[in-house]
Amino acid sequence: MRSNRFLAVAAITATAALGLAACSGTTAADQSADAGASAEGYPITIESALGTATLTEKPERVATVNWANHEVPLALGVVPVGMAAANFGDDDGDGLLPWVSERLEELGAETPVLFDETDGIDFEAVADTNPDVILAAYSGLTQEDFDTLSEIAPVVAYPDAPWSTSWRDVIEVNAAGMGMAAEGEQLVADIEDEIAASVAEYPQLEGKSTMFLTHIDPADLSEVSFYTSNDTRSAFFEDLGLATPKSVQEASASGEFSGTVSAEQVDTFEDVDLIVTYGDGDLVATLEGDPLLSQMPAVRNGAIVALDGSGPLGTAANPTPLAISWVLDDYLALLAEAADKVQ
Structure with a gap:
């Protein structure tokens, strides 16, 4: 649910402006000008x-x-x-x-x-x-x-x-x-x-728990880093019918935008159905070949969406007003392909 408290401030200010105009002693010409300004709702304070x-x-x-x-x-x-x-x-x-x-x-x-x-x-x-x-x-x-x-x-x-x-x-x-x-x-x-x-066309996404892995160093997989739901990329999953894993929810309570756990605690992510990350096929193969990270259900099932972090598609995973429409169908198709692998 979105908040309109910013607009409420503007509305209060505009109402105050109307009240001041009504109480002031002005000529007919001034009143006409004031009416025009008030109709526009100014001043606005944000x-x-x-x-x-x-x-x-x-x-x-x-x-x-x-x-x-x-x-x-x-x-x-x-x-x-x-x-x-x-x-x-x-x-x-x-x-x-x-x-x-x-x-x-x-x-x-x-x-x-x-x-x-x-x-x-x-x-x-x-x-x-x-x-x-x-x-x-x-x-x-x-x-x-x-x-x-x-x-x-x-x-x-x-x-x-x-x-x-x-x-x-x-x-x-x-x-x-x-x-x-x-x-x-x-x-x-x-x-x-x-x-x-668009989401209605991909019923297999409904409720799939999804996390966004980030900052993966193929040469050092001793830690697992991810975006919490405080980051706009992860928050966007819920718009797409996906769910936030309990493990990510708990990490989000701190207010931080990302979290990190030791790979030895990989069972923390037993509740993750899908993984989205920045990388390519080589990165996916590295995750699948790692003795610890390969135990994650999403990795074991190959339910991974690897995005080119330096290209437009990966960039658009961070939802912005124009990018959402541009990327929506392609992004949903990739997520659905991964969701089909969930066992």
């Missing part, structure tokens, strides 16, 4: 874990920083004035992931200014785009980053913790920061409908 963004009018120039935030305005038909260049998963080196390129083409738009974030946020480049708002609901902004960006324009940052915002809240928070809260809610509903329709 709280985040790092601070407050206050919008006095609907932003016209939208900039985004960090991963995937630009996908929200693009999905809603707004082309950012600037956005972060893709720093992984970019298979042709143009700084754009394929689903972003396709959306820009659909909108008949040129590529916006691309911020090179290899060494962190390029504050000067962001400032040069003269934005009215900076979207960063899914990001790793530090307090210093937020404060510096706020000198350029209001910053809509993550509501709780860095890199933890669900795809639903990424849409709703960023859309609210564009003055398009209703459109954001509709986009979430449309994506949910699309997911539900």
Whole structure:
């Protein structure tokens, strides 16, 4: 269930604005102008874990920083004035992931200014785009980053913790920061409908317990690392009809995004039906040949989905507003193929 507490803040602020307008002594012309402003619902205040963004009018120039935030305005038909260049998963080196390129083409738009974030946020480049708002609901902004960006324009940052915002809240928070809260809610509903329709075609996925193995070193399999359900990749499994193993649930209680256990404790994962990981056939063969890890039911049954972590498909396993539709059918097919091997 998604939270609308960010929109509630905006609604409270807008209501206060209406009350102030009603109580003020103004001329007929002023009242007409106030009515127009109030109808638009401004000012809007959006709280985040790092601070407050206050919008006095609907932003016209939208900039985004960090991963995937630009996908929200693009999905809603707004082309950012600037956005972060893709720093992984970019298979042709143009700084754009394929689903972003396709959306820009659909909108008949040129590529916006691309911020090179290899060494962190390029504050000067962001400032040069003269934005009215900076979207960063899914990001790793530090307090210093937020404060510096706020000198350029209001910053809509993550509501709780860095890199933890669900795809639903990424849409709703960023859309609210564009003055398009209703459109954001509709986009979430449309994506949910699309997911539900596609998942219905793969009944074998229902309830299969799935974990996302990560940081596997074929030369050292003494430890097993995995993403907890606090990571968006693992959280997405439940959208796909899959279940979170009890072992992963317990590890998620700490609030960390990943966990690690010794390979000697591999029986911890007796409840895992499917494994998703980054790698290739060689990695799968390595897991199957390991005397300890091969005891995991998912490994023993070959119920493994190995994704190319440097390519678009692997990148899209981390759900983002445009990537979900782009990857959904292919991802479900791979998961279903693995689910068919579960005994």
